[in-house]
Amino acid sequence: MDERQVIEAREVWKIFGERAEEALRAVRQDGLHKAEVLERFGAVVAVRDVDFAVEKGEIFCIMGLSGSGKSTLVRHINRLIQPTHGQILVNGQDMGALSAEELRALRASRIGMVFQNMALLPHRTVRDNIAFALELRNTDPFTCHQSANGLLETVGLAGYGDAMPSELSGGMQQRVGLARALAADPDILLMDEPFSALDPLIRRGLQDEFLVLSRTMDKTTVFITHDLDEAMRLGSRIGIMRDGEMVQIGTPEDIILHPKDGYVADFVQGLSRLKLVFAHRIMERPEIYDKSHGNLADADTWPQAHPKADLNSLVSLIVGQQCPIAIRDNGKLAGIVTKDALLKGIQG
Amino acid sequence: MKVHAPGGQDGGQATAPPDNSDSLASFKEFAGPRGDRYGRTFLRIQQAKLPGYHLNTSALIGGFLWAALRGNWPLFWIGFAADMVAAVNMALVHKYDLAAVQAAADGKDFLVQRYDGWSDAHLQAALILFFAGRLLLGWLADRLYYHHYTRWRINRSLPSGQTIKRLGVGMLAVLLVAPLTIYRASQFAPDQRSCIKLAHMIQDGEQVPLKDRFDCWTISEFPTLVWLQRPPQYSFPRNDDGTRSIVVKEPSSQRPVNLNNWLSEHIDQGIGYMKAFYGWLFDGVTRWIRVLLNAVEAVFVGTPWIVTSLMLVMAAVKLAGSRMGVFTAAVLIYMMLFGFWQTAMSTISLTVAATVICVVAGLPLGIWVAKSKVGAAVVTPALDIMQTIPSFVYLLPAVAFFSVGKPPGILATVIFAMPPMVRLTALGIQHVPASTKEAALAFGASPRQLLLKVELPLALPSIMAGVNQVVMLSLSMVVIAAIIGAGGMGFIVVDALARTQVGRGILAGIGIALIAMMIDRVVQKANRM
Numbered sequence: 001m002d003e004r005q006v007i008e009a010r011e012v013w014k015i016f017g018e019r020a021e022e023a024l025r026a027v028r029q030d031g032l033h034k035a036e037v038l039e040r041f042g043a044v045v046a047v048r049d050v051d052f053a054v055e056k057g058e059i060f061c062i063m064g065l066s067g068s069g070k071s072t073l074v075r076h077i078n079r080l081i082q083p084t085h086g087q088i089l090v091n092g093q094d095m096g097a098l099s100a101e102e103l104r105a106l107r108a109s110r111i112g113m114v115f116q117n118m119a120l121l122p123h124r125t126v127r128d129n130i131a132f133a134l135e136l137r138n139t140d141p142f143t144c145h146q147s148a149n150g151l152l153e154t155v156g157l158a159g160y161g162d163a164m165p166s167e168l169s170g171g172m173q174q175r176v177g178l179a180r181a182l183a184a185d186p187d188i189l190l191m192d193e194p195f196s197a198l199d200p201l202i203r204r205g206l207q208d209e210f211l212v213l214s215r216t217m218d219k220t221t222v223f224i225t226h227d228l229d230e231a232m233r234l235g236s237r238i239g240i241m242r243d244g245e246m247v248q249i250g251t252p253e254d255i256i257l258h259p260k261d262g263y264v265a266d267f268v269q270g271l272s273r274l275k276l277v278f279a280h281r282i283m284e285r286p287e288i289y290d291k292s293h294g295n296l297a298d299a300d301t302w303p304q305a306h307p308k309a310d311l312n313s314l315v316s317l318i319v320g321q322q323c324p325i326a327i328r329d330n331g332k333l334a335g336i337v338t339k340d341a342l343l344k345g346i347q348g
Numbered sequence: 349m350k351v352h353a354p355g356g357q358d359g360g361q362a363t364a365p366p367d368n369s370d371s372l373a374s375f376k377e378f379a380g381p382r383g384d385r386y387g388r389t390f391l392r393i394q395q396a397k398l399p400g401y402h403l404n405t406s407a408l409i410g411g412f413l414w415a416a417l418r419g420n421w422p423l424f425w426i427g428f429a430a431d432m433v434a435a436v437n438m439a440l441v442h443k444y445d446l447a448a449v450q451a452a453a454d455g456k457d458f459l460v461q462r463y464d465g466w467s468d469a470h471l472q473a474a475l476i477l478f479f480a481g482r483l484l485l486g487w488l489a490d491r492l493y494y495h496h497y498t499r500w501r502i503n504r505s506l507p508s509g510q511t512i513k514r515l516g517v518g519m520l521a522v523l524l525v526a527p528l529t530i531y532r533a534s535q536f537a538p539d540q541r542s543c544i545k546l547a548h549m550i551q552d553g554e555q556v557p558l559k560d561r562f563d564c565w566t567i568s569e570f571p572t573l574v575w576l577q578r579p580p581q582y583s584f585p586r587n588d589d590g591t592r593s594i595v596v597k598e599p600s601s602q603r604p605v606n607l608n609n610w611l612s613e614h615i616d617q618g619i620g621y622m623k624a625f626y627g628w629l630f631d632g633v634t635r636w637i638r639v640l641l642n643a644v645e646a647v648f649v650g651t652p653w654i655v656t657s658l659m660l661v662m663a664a665v666k667l668a669g670s671r672m673g674v675f676t677a678a679v680l681i682y683m684m685l686f687g688f689w690q691t692a693m694s695t696i697s698l699t700v701a702a703t704v705i706c707v708v709a710g711l712p713l714g715i716w717v718a719k720s721k722v723g724a725a726v727v728t729p730a731l732d733i734m735q736t737i738p739s740f741v742y743l744l745p746a747v748a749f750f751s752v753g754k755p756p757g758i759l760a761t762v763i764f765a766m767p768p769m770v771r772l773t774a775l776g777i778q779h780v781p782a783s784t785k786e787a788a789l790a791f792g793a794s795p796r797q798l799l800l801k802v803e804l805p806l807a808l809p810s811i812m813a814g815v816n817q818v819v820m821l822s823l824s825m826v827v828i829a830a831i832i833g834a835g836g837m838g839f840i841v842v843d844a845l846a847r848t849q850v851g852r853g854i855l856a857g858i859g860i861a862l863i864a865m866m867i868d869r870v871v872q873k874a875n876r877m
Contacts, residue, residue, distance in 0.1 A: 078790055108792025119787035123805045133791040135801075180791070190790075 005089075006188060006220040007054040007077055012086035014072055014244075017043025020084050034243055046072040047083070048244035059214060059221040061235030063228055069244035070224045074190050077222060078111045079103060090188065108137045112181030116193040118173045120165040126176050127152070127161035133184040151179040154213070171202040178210070182217070189214075189221040196226065207233055228267055232256075232276055240264055252276050256348070273348055279314060280307035282345035283327045283335025299326045299333060307334055311345055318342060378497050380509025386493070393494045404493075408486030415489070416518025419507025420496050423489060424518055430481025432526065437474035439533035441467050447536075532567040540569045547572060548603065575604035582617045584624035592624045619748045630749050637755040641701045648693040648700070653684065656693065664866075668873030675869065679862045688837065688859045695826055695836035695863065698754065702761040702822040707815060710766045714773025714814075715799070724774075731767040739764050739825055743832050757826065757834025765821035769814040776810025777803045812875045819871055823864050837863070 015023050015037070023041035026032060027048075034045050046069045054060040064070045075081040076088050079095045088095040090110070098106065112133070120129050128135075130151050131144035152158050155175040165173055174194055181189055195203040211234060214221055225231050231238045232252045239249040240263075248260040256276050259265035290296040303317040303325045314337055317325055324338040337345075368391055375390045376383030392398045407414045412427030444467040451459035500506040507514065538546075543564040549556055565571050578599040584592045605613075623630065648656060657680045665673035683692040716723035742760040750756035780803050788802045804811075830838025837860045844853030 080786060080790055104792040104794055106792075107790060111790075113787070113790040115783060115787055117783050119781070119783040121784065121788075121802060121806075123808075132788070132801075136792050136794075136797055184791075 004055045005053045006056050006091060007060075007222065008089040009050055009052050009073075009076070010087045010089070012047055012050045012073070012076055012088065013045075013084045014047035014069070014076065014081060015043050015045050015084045017041060019043055024084050045244050047076070050086075050241075050244075050246045052239055052246060052249055054220055054222060056220055057218050058236035059223055059234050061223045061225060061231040061238045062241060063225055063231040063235075063238055064241035065226055067243075068241040070226075070241050071192055072244075073241070074192055074222055074224050077188070077190055078107050078113060105137075108133050109184050110186050111188045111190060112184065112186040113190040114174070114177045114181045114192065114194040116196050118165070118170075118177045118197075120173060120176060120180075122165055124165075125161065126157070126163050126165060126168070129165060129176055130179045130183050132180060137184070147183060148179075151182055154182070155179045156209070170198050171206060174198060174206065178213075182219075187220055189219045191221060191223045193224050193226065195230065203230070210234070228271060232271065240267065253278065253281065257281060273346055274312040274315070275310050277311050277345055277348075278307065279305055279309045279311075279325075279327045279337055280335065282311070282341050283307070283337045284341065285335055286333050289324075289336040289338075296336075298323065299336070302326045304328055305337070311342065314342055315346075374501070375497070378500055378508045386490075389490050390494050390497060393491065398490070402490065403483075403486040404489035405486065407489030408482055411482060411485060412522075413515065413518060415485070416515050417510045417512075418493065418496075419510070419514050420493055423485065423492050424521075426488065427481065427485040428518075428522065428525075430477060430484065432529065434474045434478035434481065435526065435530055436533040437470045437477065439530045440470040441474065443534045443536070444470065528566060535563065535567060537567045538563050543568045543571065547575070551575070551604070572606045574607050576607065576610040578603065578605050579610065579613050579617070582620065584620060594621075623749065633759070634750055634755040637701070637705075637758050640704065641697065641754060641758065644701045644704075645694070645697045648697045649690065653689055657684075664870050668870045672870055672873055676866055679866045682862055683859060686855055686859065688840075688856065691835070691837050691840060691856075692859060692863060695823070695838070695860070696867075698758060698761070698826040698829075698834060698836055699819065699822045699867070702758050702765060702826065703815070703819050705758070705762045706766045706769050706818045706822065709762070710769030710814070710818070711773055711811070713766075714770045714811075715777060717770060717774040718777035718803075727770060731770055734763060735767050739828055742825075743829065746829075747832050752833040754834050757829030757832055760829055760832070761822050761825040764825040765818045768817035768821065772810045772814030772817070773807065776807025776814075779810070780806045809875070816868070816871045816875060819867055820864065823860075823867060827860055 013024055013027075015027070017023060019041045020043050023037050023043040023045070026041070027037055027045065032040070037043055037045050048069070050073060052060070062070045062073060072081060076083050077090065077095070079088070079098070082096070090106070093106075095103075095106075121132065124132070127145065127148040130148040131139075134144045134147060149158075149161060152161055155178055157172060157175050157179070160168065160172070160176075165176065168176065174197075177194065181191075195206050198206065207230060223231075223234055225234075235252060237249060237251055238255055240247045240255065242263055248255060248264050250258070253276060255264060256268045256271060256273060259268055286296055286299075302323045303321060305314060305317060305325050305327050307327050307329050309327075314325055318337075318339060324336050325342075326333060327335045327337060371391060371394065372387045375387035379386035379390075389398070389402075389404075404414075407423070407427075410417070411431055412424045415421070415423035415427055444463040448460050448463035448467065451457075451463060496506070500508050538560065546556055546560055546564050550561075578601060580599055581597045583595045583597070585595060587593055651659075657677075660680060661673050661677045664676035683689050713723075713727055717727045718724075742764050746756035746760040746763075750759055784806065785798060785802060788798050793801065826834060826836060827838035827841065830836060830842045833839075837856050840856035841853050841860070844850070844856065
């Protein structure tokens, strides 16, 4: 097994309904559609034969419209939902094989979770909410108090420890939710549409803060969202779900440049590529450029960029210039980006 | 039909009357025979032009038979009921005329006069009812028939037109209802006692006139269908060594008894058996209630009035603010001035004891109902029954098993007052948002931690509402329990009722109301603060 894989899902199926087992057999044999299963067995196929692996330290975004099974899928990771079929491995440990007590210990210490509707406990102060996971493991009140105060500072809510959740705005409440998930210092964060209920400006701010936090804290994150922009901004890799199936898994750039089918293509169509596509995808090899233009010798006088520079930075470089951009990797000329190529790249 | 350009002159209605052939066709299709006549009438109803005096002559003359023909059953029953009551009155006229003749033959003049008077009154009633009923039917007929039509337009399977078959159905209903009803009105019906005597005579093999037997079966009370062997009499005397033995005696009479007597004797014997052989159980319950009550009474009754009243006022101020403190003081002063202090404190003690038992038993039950399907399936029907039974009826089993006094009074109160505690606890727990519970589970909460740290705290407002209800219900039941010797303020009321001492009863009643208001306000305010 790959040491770097923190979470691994193998052939996970989830079918809701009294006749789930029966339905599962029929679906696997005859490949029924969702509607057929509902009609024949009164069962709902929520997750359909999903495989994925999340590596240490990455943010794995699961993107899909409502009803695509993404929230159901993420609940399998900490076994809030039992799969009808398949396995979930966390750090190589089969979640299905854990006893109730082991499972509780794992949830309390290794896996933090943030919810779309915050789900804070309204009768507890912000500080007691954050320390909830610690308290459940019978940590002494002093330690709870101290670590909660530390986390309040981390999420930028220092001084709000004695407030009640109802006194905070939505954005602040979700910061508390994040702090609560971080309280037990878990390696894994499950984020179930954490920013969906917030208004766009606050969402933007929290996304940025979360990016910074996750880089510094080195957590492995599974991030659920229905917002492709959000997935592209945050995700190291993205899994796109439809009707319970994982349609495509890849880096944001992969998905935008090589959508696997029409469904994904429709999704990414309207998306701005400025920050998602990089120079090495659109550059021409120097020798090919030289054949058509013949002025490669002037390359040193042109604007210079790295192959990993996004289109946005290339636009800034080329505005007002007559010449193309030279792309250099470690000083070696790797390619040329002309104005035409750049415009084509932005258009997609 | 003319089509007017938008914004044109609005003379369309005046020059060309609106086309109503569609409506008329539909009316005729519905009405069938005499469609033209009903079509015109319905059109006038639709246009709100039907005069107030409009009558349907067919309905006026034909009565409920017209309604049956047309398949309008509401009208059928209205017409039939009016005619039926008129007929019953006519039968009564006949009955009293015969009775008057009989009385004249017996030479009882005062009876003749009375019967003649009744006969006249019933005759007038019969005539008025008959004619008023027919008029009403004639007036309603077309109006309700139109309503019938509008429903038929929505649902074509409703009866329409007129068929002879429906007349047959109507006649069948008349045949089932009318003869016996009219016969009952024309006869002096035998009472239940004479029918039982008749049954005994039949059992003894005597000859009985057929008419008497028929009357007892049809126009008296419901006849006794089942005659059962009278059960033997059991008693459970105590032996010298303290054990009980069962003694069976032959029943006092060999005559069979009806179902009611038979079953109630069996129930009596069952209770007697339980008390004789499981008395320790009931005695144990009684003792524990007694212990609890003694502890509570030591606080309220056993403490000098100065201390108790001061404590109560201070508690009210602390729990519900100074205004409630003043009100509490006023209530307590009323009790002292009118000499109700001891009895009021006794009532409060009973209430507190009952409340304590309700909360201690109701909270776990409520949690069980919320958490377990079995719990809900077992407890919910029991609660439904407990809340449907009138409070008076609770006293019976309490007295049967626990005899009279304060403990059975508290027991009856507990059964009466507990349902809201169980229900509201369950409700509060069930209404904890699923997302909140999920969050707690996601952070590794055990079922116990989930209950204690999430569900119960979130259900607390609902639980406190339950406690408030329990207190109020306990107070009301404690007063009623005075009938079985629970004492307190209720006893004064019961006693005053028995001796028709209205004034004393009213003063005590006001006292009870004041105590109820005091407790209710303080508990409610305390919940809110």
